[in-house]
Amino acid sequence: MENFNTKEIIAIVLKNKKSIIIVTIIAALASTVVSFMLKPKFKSMAVVYPVNLSPSSEESNTEQLLQFFYSEEVKNRVAEKNDLFKHYAVDPSTGGAKSLFDFYFKSNISISPTLYESIEIVVKDESPEVAQKVAQSMIDETNKFIMETKRERLSEYLHNSFSAIKRESKDIDSINYQINELRNKYDIIDVASQAKYLTKKLYSDKQLSESNKITYEGLKTKNVELNKLWSIFTGQAKTYSDFIDQKDRYLFDYNSEISFTNVVSKPTLPDKKFFPVRWLIVSISTLSAFALAALFFILSNNSVRKVD
Numbered sequence: 001m002e003n004f005n006t007k008e009i010i011a012i013v014l015k016n017k018k019s020i021i022i023v024t025i026i027a028a029l030a031s032t033v034v035s036f037m038l039k040p041k042f043k044s045m046a047v048v049y050p051v052n053l054s055p056s057s058e059e060s061n062t063e064q065l066l067q068f069f070y071s072e073e074v075k076n077r078v079a080e081k082n083d084l085f086k087h088y089a090v091d092p093s094t095g096g097a098k099s100l101f102d103f104y105f106k107s108n109i110s111i112s113p114t115l116y117e118s119i120e121i122v123v124k125d126e127s128p129e130v131a132q133k134v135a136q137s138m139i140d141e142t143n144k145f146i147m148e149t150k151r152e153r154l155s156e157y158l159h160n161s162f163s164a165i166k167r168e169s170k171d172i173d174s175i176n177y178q179i180n181e182l183r184n185k186y187d188i189i190d191v192a193s194q195a196k197y198l199t200k201k202l203y204s205d206k207q208l209s210e211s212n213k214i215t216y217e218g219l220k221t222k223n224v225e226l227n228k229l230w231s232i233f234t235g236q237a238k239t240y241s242d243f244i245d246q247k248d249r250y251l252f253d254y255n256s257e258i259s260f261t262n263v264v265s266k267p268t269l270p271d272k273k274f275f276p277v278r279w280l281i282v283s284i285s286t287l288s289a290f291a292l293a294a295l296f297f298i299l300s301n302n303s304v305r306k307v308d
Helices: 006-015 017-037 061-070 072-082 097-108 128-186 191-203 210-255 278-300
Strands: 042-050 109-113 119-125 261-265
Touching: 006 017, 006 278, 017 278, 042 061, 042 128, 061 072, 061 109, 061 119, 061 128, 072 097, 072 128, 097 109, 097 119, 109 128, 119 128, 128 210, 128 261
Parallel strands: none
Antiparallel strands: 042 119, 042 261, 109 119
16 A cells, blocks of 8 residues: 655645745635625524325325425515515516526525424525514415415315205205105195004095095005105205205315414524624635645645655
8 A cells, every 4th residue: 555755745844834824824814804705694493383284195294385385386475575586686587587586595495394294494694684584474475375275176175065066956856846746646744644544544434535535545656656755855955965064164164264384483583693604714714725735835846755
């Protein structure tokens, strides 16, 4: 295995220490100036849990909520509400404005799941107030968008429910008409009571009146048909009632104002910048300059050689 001649490397560094120190000092001063030129940024954070969401496909409620947070619709609403194009100094009329805005938006706003199935919202901005406002807007506009999406589906369900109710109502009216037609034709009011009365009268050798004869004939020949119609009517009345109940539930959900995010931690108003960390910038820049300067003198010196 080959190794560098460490003694010669140290000797070269010591020989050029003045130049290396000068480069290092210049880098430290330059990075200090640059660090003070960088605009400070603040970070607002919020944590929410999904609520009142129905699982779709194999997605969990958290994954479903994330899809809404990531949507273009929410991004556009938040941008419009907070005038972010102007805030990020992006002219919408210029070419590539959308791509540039998307870059700023994704750089400053991040939405990510946590280990506990919650969702963390992080917004970075030069203004702590704007950071907090945008974080709150992400929650508000996502809730509104989900509600609108849900109402679109509920509107379809309501339309189908009203159609089913109308159809069942027509069928019930048709069956009811047939039942009433038989009842009126044979003067049938209560099948069980009238059948019992007429049977008893016949067994007592009493003569039936003309109206009773008609009723008796109706009970004798149309009883099966009448029972069948009653059975159909009862079933359709139950179905009609179920459709009414279902429609009422859809209507209640449609008119309800609910939230789909349980806010565990409200968007914070940051009072301390998170960027730039000046000591870190200066330290990294200074160490990098020292290392590069030393490496330059080492590699440019012909006396450095490899030995076995």
